Amino acid sequence: MILIVDDRRENILPLKKILELHRFVVDTAESGEEALRKVLTTSYSVIILDVQMPDMDGFEVANAIAGFSKARFTSIIFLSAVNTEKKFITKGYTSGGVDYLTKPVDADILVLKVKTLHKLYEQQQELRAAQDSLRKEVEVRKQAQEVLTERMQELQGVLASLPQVAFTVASNGQLEYVNEYWFRYAPSSSTFPAVYADDNVWDEWKRSLTDGGEFTREVRLKDLNTGDYRYHLLRIIPIRQQGNLTRWIGTFTDIHPQKQAAELLEREVEVRTNELRVKNAELERTNHELQQFTWVVSHDLKEPLRKIQLLNDTIKEKYLKDNPEATPYLDRTIRSSARMATLINDLLSYTQLSAPEAFHPTDLNSLLTDLLQDFEDVTAKKGAIVDVGPIPVLDVIPTRIRQVFQNLISNALKFAKENVPPVITIRAERIDTKDINGCPVPDGAYCRIVVQDNGIGFDEKFLDRIFVIFQRLHNRTNYEGTGIGLAIARKNIEKHHGIISARSRVNEGASFILVLPVKQAANESVSETR
Template sequence: MVLIVDDRPENILPLKKILELHKFSVDTAESGEEALKKVLKTNYSVIILDVQMPGMDGFEVANAITGFSRSKDTSIIFLSAVNTEKKFITKGYTSGGVDYLTKPVDPDILVLKVKTLHRLYEQQQELRAVQDSLRNEVDVRKQAQEELADRIQELRLVLASLPQMAFTVATNGRIEYVNEHWFNYSANPTAFPQTHHDDDDIGNEWPIYLEKGIEFTREVRLKEIASGAYRYHLLRIIPIKQQDVIVRWVGTFTDIHPQKLAAELLEEQVATRTSELLLKNSELETTNHELQQFTWVVSHDLKEPLRKIQLLHDLIKEKYLKENPEAISYLDRSIRSSARLSGLIDDLLSYSQLAMPAVFKPTDLNKLIDEVLVDFDDTISKKKAVITVDKLPIIDTIPGRIRQVFQNLISNALKFSRQDVAPIITISAEIIESKRIDSEPAPSGNFCRFLVCDNGIGFDEKFLDRIFIIFQRLNNRTSYEGTGIGLAIAKKNIDKHNGLISAKSRVDEGTCFILILPVHQMNEPIAN
């Protein structure tokens, strides 16, 4: 803004219009006193000041303005029509003016001078703003350096209190500070301790991490000065950042020698134990194979005399004891005992065969169950049993073993029926979401839930855990035949199929066996 000071309005008006035509903001004052009041409130780039004024003349006003701090960058141009002598011009310059023009004034010259002085004023203001900004930045940096120095001192106090060797590294890789533990391994505070020759590559690795600005961690053996022995340490050097810029690195050497020795000893013991287990496993496999061979031989040798005993009993019964009911009764009991022993031998042989390897393949379970039911035709007819089999899916199984499962479950359903009540057996299936007994049905699931339900004698569910254990029986041997192996065989076969088996039952209300089997199996043979 430009201020025009003149006691005559007719002199102010043309100057004001000329400057406003050149886009200047113009303010006016008609006395020196009014001008001083305005200068105290407003910043002016240029003041055009008349010399000859009543009261305070232009020189007095200029002397007063130059004493104001806020006007130190303001340029004063004197205008005079009377005082044109050299002494007055000199007085104008000594009073703080930058120019002295005599009237009449050439408007173009005046405008050029005002433009030049106004531009100079703006440059001075910009320069002052830059100086203030630099001064503030210097103050901020000074404060930041003081805070950084305080933090560095705190960091060094913390590192000095650590039980590990601790140090700091500058961004150029030079060691800045080490704590007292450092000197147990290095006499030089600017050089890393001596490492084992197998760990000398650390000198090549660390610069790479320093350049990339990432954490460096590795185990290293350092030579202890006092003992000359190498001890295992864990070296860790991490970058310290401020505003995402690395300002230094902090590192530690943690003594892990006891843990390392213990780990090496443990590894040796594990290796020794593993070798022993492999040897024992080999011996166990040999023994298991021999046991299977033994089972086959024994079962054959046991069943052969049993067949002869049963045959001879039948001959004696038919030829010599027809007229002796009491002897026939005893002989029938002996025949039944021989039959139970034969059944026990067969079941034990079946149980031992579960350890043999087998291969999964897609199985039509409806066809498999139809074949199983053929084996029970006589029993089904005799007991007038009703068996319903829903449409079952084709899933991956070991056919011989899954046949044993359904054979045992159907056999039990027929065997443990209620007296004078025809057995009703239903077999159904549904695809489910997950391998859980109570999983929700899901057409795209990976598991299948089978239900084998009957209306037989049932059992108390508190004995559920016992029914799948070999030789465990919940019923009187004299009332219901069996060896107590069937459900144990079923459980082991289901385990081989990576499945689950359970049951729900109530006494005299029947039993429902639940099987969960994967739809698809891995195409690899399995073994015990």
Template sequence: MVLIVDDRPENILPLKKILELHKFSVDIADSGEEALKKILKTNYSVIILDVQMPGMDGFEVANAISGFSKSKDTSIIFLSAVNTEKKFITKGYTSGGIDYLTKPVDPDILVLKVKTLQRLYEQQQELRATQDSLRNEIEVRKRAQEELAGRVEELRLVLASLPQMAFTVDTDGRIEYANEYWFDYSIDPMAFPAVHHDDEDVCREWPTYFGRGIEFTREVRLKKLATGEYRYHLLRIIPIKQQDVTVRWVGTFTDIHPQKMTTELLEEQVSTRTKELLFKNTELETTNHELQQFTWVVSHDLKEPLRKIQLLNDLIKDRYLKENPEAISYLDRSIKSSARLSKLIDDLLAYSQLAKPAVFKPTNLNTLLTEILVDFEDTISKKGAVVSIDSLPIIDTVPGRIRQVFQNLISNALKFSKKDVAPVITISAELIGGKDVNSEPSADGQFCRIIVSDNGIGFDEKFLDRIFVIFQRLNNRTSYEGTGIGLAIAKKNIDKHNGVISAQSRLDEGTRFILVLPVQQVNEPVATY
């Protein structure tokens, strides 16, 4: 901003208009006293000051301005129509003026001078701001260097107290500091210890990590000077950064020789034990195969006498005891016991076969259930049962084993029905997101939840863990036939399918069996004998 100081308005107005036409901001004062007041409040780049004024003249005003620190960059141009002699011009310059013009003033010359002085004022302000910024930055850097020096000293004290080799590396890759443990492995504080010839690749790798400014961690064997023994150490060098710039590196060599020796001994023992286990596993597989063959033979040899017992009991009953009801009753009980024993042998044989490996393949569950229901046609017809099956997806299963699961669940639903109430069995399915009976439905889920529900006698859920255990029964044998193996077979089959089986039930309110199976299975290599 430019300040025009003159006691005569007719002198101020033309100058003000001329400067405003050249886009200068202009302020005016009609006396030296008023000018001083304004200068105390406002920064001016140029002051155009008339020499002849009542009260304070221009020279006095200029001398007063020179004492104001805030106006030290302000340029003063004196204007005079009377005092044109050399002594007055000289006094104007000695009073702090930059120029001395006599009236009448050439407007173009005045505008050029004001422009030049305005530009000089702006440059001085910029320079002053730059100087202040540099002073601040120097002060900040000085404090940062002092703080850094303190931290370096603190870091060295910490490294000196560590019970391991510790060192620092500068940004040029030179070792700055090493603690006392360093000299157990190196006589030179500026050189790394000697490494085992098999670990020399560490020396080649480190420059790459150094150049990229990232942590370097390796196991390395160092030669101890006192014994000549190579000991395992864990080398770790990390960058210390300030504002994402690496200022130095801190490294440690941690002696891991005892742990390494222990690990190698353990690995050797594990290897030996693994070989022993593989041998034992082979023996177990052979024994298991022989046991399966034995099971088949025993089951055949047990069932053959049972069939003869049942056949002979039936013949005795029909031919010789028609007139003896009491004997018939005893024989009927004997025949039923033989039948239960035969069923028990079949179930045990089925349970033992679950250990054999099998191959998964895509299975249409609707087709499989349709085939199963054919086997139950007589029972369904006698009990007037209603079986409803929703559309089920095609999933990977072992068909024979999943057939056993559904056969047991449908058989139980028919068997444990209420008296004088027709069984209602519903089978439904949906895709879900996880392997959990309560997982949320998902259109692209990787698991299938199948629910088999009935309206039978149900059971108390406090016995839920027992129903899948072999030979565990919740009902007496006289009321409901069975061997107590069916749900154990179902549980084991579902486990073999990498799935989950659970149940929800209340007494006299029916039961819901919930199966969760993967939609797709991974076939593992099948063992052969």
């Protein structure tokens, strides 16, 4: 903005009109006092000031303006029609004016001078704005540097307190700081520790330095005091500020004791593994010999038993038919021989479970239909009802799974309530997990089969006993059996990578729950579960 100061309005108007034609914003004042008031509130690039004015002449106004901080960059052009002598011109310059023109003024010259001074004022304003911005930026940088210095001091204090080798690296890969433990492995604060001869850790670190990623490695550092190499875990992480990598922080953690312990453990594991291989080989030989022994003994025991049973039957029929006192004793001998034969057969079946066999997709509904034909006489005699629901095709060993259902159905018929027809239901559903309480899902990986009866049941506190060989919950007088059937069932289910359990209450029947995989591992056969 341009300010024209003149006590005569007829002098102001032509100048104002000329400057406005050249797109200047022009303000006017008709006295020195009015000019000073305006300078106090408004910034002007150029003031055109008349020298001859009443009350305050132009020199006095210029001297007053020079004391205003708001106008310290404003240029003053004096205009005078009377005071054209050298001393007045000199006084104008010494009063703070940048030019002194005498009237009549050449309008073109005046406009050119105003344009030049106005442009100079704008450049000064831009320069001052740039200086202010630069000053603020310097201040911000100074504050940031102070904060960074404080943080670096804090970081170095933390690194100094660590019981590890700790260091920082500048973004260019040069070491900045190392703590006291550094000098146990490095001769100076500007060189990295010596590593084992075949370890290329520092070459790898250079690649990581370029990539800007975290670097972690196990290294062996040479202890300068002893000359020994100790295992350390090296970890160097990048530190970034506003997305720019500023430095790296690294540590060497001594893991030598753990490494030695791990190596010792590996050696011990290797020794124990070799010992176990030998023991397993011996156990397999012994198991094979035991199977052969069991087979031979079972066969040799069954032969005399058959003769005892045959001779007892012959004696009873030929010689004791008319002796009522001797017949009961001989019947007891015959029953004991039969139980011994059954026991030998069950033992033989139990020992044969260790033989490896292959899995096959099996229709269990068809298998159960065939199996129930073997129980037709018993079910007819007891009036039993067996209800079998649909069961999906499962990967099983048919002979083994048949043995499981045979034992469960046989027990359900055996432990029926007196004078109550047995009711046996068999239901199946697919579930999501290998768990007795797994959730039913249409395409589950496992199948849960429940064999439920309405028999005498048992107290669940004996649940762990019923699957143990030779364990019986009822006396032999009331219920026949060897106590091996459920043990055989559990071992067969375990061969199928499944689980078996039961739920029951006394006199409220029992439910036996089987959980089997729908699909077994491809081409897998099983040996004895240990």
